[in-house]
Amino acid sequence: MDFSLSEDQRTLVAMLRRFIEEKLAPLEETVEREGRLAPEVARDLFEQSKALGFYAMNIPEEFGGGGLSTVDMMLAEEQFGRTTDILIRRSFGNVYEVLLKCVGPQVERWLKPATRGERTCSIAITEPEAGSDAASIRTAATRAGGGWVLDGKKHFISDGLFSDFFVVSAVTDPSAGGRGISLFLVDRDRKGVTIGRDQPMMGLRGTSHVELFFDRVELDDQCLLGEPGRGLGYALDTLGRVRLGQVGARAVGKATKILDLAVGQARERRQFGKAIGEFQLIQKMIADSVIEINAARLLLWNAAAAIDAGRDARALIAMVKVNASETLGRVADRAVQIFGGMGFSRDLPIERYYRDARVYRIFDGTTEIHTAGIARAALKSGGALYDPVEAV
Amino acid sequence: MKIVVPVKRVVDFNVKVRVKPDGSGIDLQNVKMAMNPFDEIAVEEALRQKEAGKASEVVLVSVGPAQAAETIRTGLAMGADRGILVKVDGPVEPLGVAKVLKAIVAAEQPGLVILGKQAIDDDSNQTGQMLAALLGWPQGTFASKVVIDGASAAVTREVDGGHETIALKLPAIVTADLRLNEPRYASLPNIMKAKKKPIEEKTPADLGVDVAPRLKVIKTGEPPARRAGAKVASVAELVGKLKEAGVI
Ligand SMILES: Cc1cc2nc3c(=O)[nH]c(=O)nc-3n(C[C@H](O)[C@H](O)[C@H](O)COP(=O)(O)OP(=O)(O)OC[C@H]3O[C@@H](n4cnc5c(N)ncnc54)[C@H](O)[C@@H]3O)c2cc1C
Numbered sequence: 001m002d003f004s005l006s007e008d009q010r011t012l013v014a015m016l017r018r019f020i021e022e023k024l025a026p027l028e029e030t031v032e033r034e035g036r037l038a039p040e041v042a043r044d045l046f047e048q049s050k051a052l053g054f055y056a057m058n059i060p061e062e063f064g065g066g067g068l069s070t071v072d073m074m075l076a077e078e079q080f081g082r083t084t085d086i087l088i089r090r091s092f093g094n095v096y097e098v099l100l101k102c103v104g105p106q107v108e109r110w111l112k113p114a115t116r117g118e119r120t121c122s123i124a125i126t127e128p129e130a131g132s133d134a135a136s137i138r139t140a141a142t143r144a145g146g147g148w149v150l151d152g153k154k155h156f157i158s159d160g161l162f163s164d165f166f167v168v169s170a171v172t173d174p175s176a177g178g179r180g181i182s183l184f185l186v187d188r189d190r191k192g193v194t195i196g197r198d199q200p201m202m203g204l205r206g207t208s209h210v211e212l213f214f215d216r217v218e219l220d221d222q223c224l225l226g227e228p229g230r231g232l233g234y235a236l237d238t239l240g241r242v243r244l245g246q247v248g249a250r251a252v253g254k255a256t257k258i259l260d261l262a263v264g265q266a267r268e269r270r271q272f273g274k275a276i277g278e279f280q281l282i283q284k285m286i287a288d289s290v291i292e293i294n295a296a297r298l299l300l301w302n303a304a305a306a307i308d309a310g311r312d313a314r315a316l317i318a319m320v321k322v323n324a325s326e327t328l329g330r331v332a333d334r335a336v337q338i339f340g341g342m343g344f345s346r347d348l349p350i351e352r353y354y355r356d357a358r359v360y361r362i363f364d365g366t367t368e369i370h371t372a373g374i375a376r377a378a379l380k381s382g383g384a385l386y387d388p389v390e391a392v
Numbered sequence: 393m394k395i396v397v398p399v400k401r402v403v404d405f406n407v408k409v410r411v412k413p414d415g416s417g418i419d420l421q422n423v424k425m426a427m428n429p430f431d432e433i434a435v436e437e438a439l440r441q442k443e444a445g446k447a448s449e450v451v452l453v454s455v456g457p458a459q460a461a462e463t464i465r466t467g468l469a470m471g472a473d474r475g476i477l478v479k480v481d482g483p484v485e486p487l488g489v490a491k492v493l494k495a496i497v498a499a500e501q502p503g504l505v506i507l508g509k510q511a512i513d514d515d516s517n518q519t520g521q522m523l524a525a526l527l528g529w530p531q532g533t534f535a536s537k538v539v540i541d542g543a544s545a546a547v548t549r550e551v552d553g554g555h556e557t558i559a560l561k562l563p564a565i566v567t568a569d570l571r572l573n574e575p576r577y578a579s580l581p582n583i584m585k586a587k588k589k590p591i592e593e594k595t596p597a598d599l600g601v602d603v604a605p606r607l608k609v610i611k612t613g614e615p616p617a618r619r620a621g622a623k624v625a626s627v628a629e630l631v632g633k634l635k636e637a638g639v640i
Pocket of ligand 1: 122123125128130131132134155156157158159201209332338359362363364365366367368369372
């Protein structure tokens with residue numbers, strides 16, 4: 001077992017890191033200050049990245065994407081984690097794998113335009129009354145003629161102000177509970193779709209998080225994504241790869257970048273006549289961060305390799321979600337400590353990283369929800385979950 | 393016309409190098425390596441010449457350990473056509489590299505060899521000039537602009553106090569300075585294509601070249617630490633101190 005990167009993986013990672021450092025990092029402070037990324041700047045980034053084949057690298061080549069394996073995509077996502085959410089979205093695309101459920105005319109209508117970057121997509125599952133308990137949503141779609149009628153509301157929908165269409169979860173069979181939920185492709189310009197307030201957040205400045213209202217929205221038959229009743233299953237399964245990349249891998253990348261800065265500070269900052277890195281209490285924070293980041297990355301690669309091998313990776317993805325986001329939280333917290341007052345000051349980006357890090361433990365299923373899922377799986381399957389000899 | 397571009401694997405320019413405690417050299421353990429930045433500029437220039445229809449093929453050569461194949465692969469991902477790795481473990485001096493390159497040039501018959509003006513590890517700034525001498529070819533060093541026109545090339549050179557443009561008869565040697573161009577990003581499709589591009593492996597013995605070092609490194613040391621300065625209250629005091637130090 002050799003975990004070193006191949007030549008092409010190294011080149012890809014080096015190019016992405018260079019793109020991020022040269023083109024994206026210089027924009028971060030402006031976005032933070034202005035709360036938005038200017039549309040013409042966003043357009044320019046998109047065009048540059050697209051020309052290099054860096055947009056929608058997760059989508060298979062037959063649909064116009066980069067066709068990366070899951071492992072390679074996680075290496076890319078880790079690099080994405082070194083910049084901010086909005087800059088990643090515009091430069092590299094958040095083209096959700098659930099769109100691969102598109103068939104027939106859906107491919108030309110939603111999947112390919114999203115992969116080309118002509119149409120942007122958001123995922124709309126959470127409702128004010130249904131967060132962790134995603135099966136308790138009230139948004140519903142009822143059969144009407146050859147199509148559906150959608151009613152209900154969502155909130156906290158990332159990038160909703162910019163998006164051209166939404167993947168919306170809705171109850172289609174109220175008697176079937178969690179198995180009665182389906183996913184729909186809903187264009188924002190449909191009659192009855194209202195984009196509500198941009199809900200202000202602690203971090204992730206520049207990305208909108210909106211309320212969505214559906215008032216008797218008529219949907220044609222093509223709007224049902226995948227099979228009816230499988231919506232929650234897709235959220236665990238195809239959206240699982242999104243969770244692995246957009247939360248797990250990006251958390252690892254962010255933690256790595258933050259630790260780089262903390263190590264630099266521990267080397268340079270002198271107090272009591274020596275570098276603060278010579279104090280054991282500072283060393284402990286650094287060593288713990290190094291260990292935790294390496295462990296999180298290996299768990300991430302393990303889950304990614306399992307997906308590439310066609311194995312059921314759902315429990316592994318949950319482990320990565322918990323471990324990587326909690327690691328990021330601890331590393332960001334220690335970085336503030338190592339920087340002292342400068343860590344809390346707005347003159348340095350450490351406080352911004354700290355704020356941005358916080359949501360990783362919350363969105364895409366909280367730490368508690370995934371932890372409970374892991375425990376349930378372990379109680380059911382035993383060693384298969386934690387012993388390679390038992391694993392299938 | 394073929395263009396040959398030699399590329400060297402060096403310590404990444406971001407790395408703060410440390411001298412080994414026994415002074416025998418630089419500590420390269422756990423240190424990130426990358427293509428010499430001036431060689432990246434050379435690769436970029438060759439690719440631009442090819443894209444402008446002035447060259448038909450760009451061939452990369454690296455003299456170094458097995459891992460130097462990675463450096464070649466980086467250049468192939470930028471768009472070069474193929475690579476040659478001349479495998480040598482241990483240090484090779486500029487003269488050794490120049491002799492290897494002379495043998496490669498004899499086999500490949502390029503119209504132009506573009507090198508970096510120097511490698512950022514030892515900063516020798518010798519290989520291009522030595523190669524030109526060994527081949528008896530004209531050379532345009534520290535190039536900030538290269539215009540190929542038929543059988544000759546106009547090379548603008550960065551010299552003290554300005555620019556100088558010289559005309560070289562091809563085949564010729566050019567060494568790239570910082571302002572020649574800005575190297576491109578390797579695109580995802582090119583990174584994937586690079587995997588399939590050939591890298592031929594050779595040894596100096598295959599080429600009949602002896603690369604044994606001719607120089608002996610006696611000691612490597614850290615640059616002296618800067619000492620704290622002194623403040624002076626007046627110009628008179630400053631002049632006094634400078635006289636005291638014997639500098640004026
Ligand atoms: C910045 C941001 C972006 C988001 N983007 C999107 C998006 O694009 N699309 C989308 O659909 N949603 C999005 N969300 C919503 C996000 O996924 C939810 O906030 C998250 O799933 C938690 O739901 P909740 O906020 O309703 O919290 P709640 O479910 O109310 O949870 C509150 C607390 O109770 C705990 N808890 C709940 N149930 C249990 C239990 N069974 N056992 C133990 N503890 C429990 C939780 O862990 C948490 O600590 C986003 C949220 C944020 C903050």
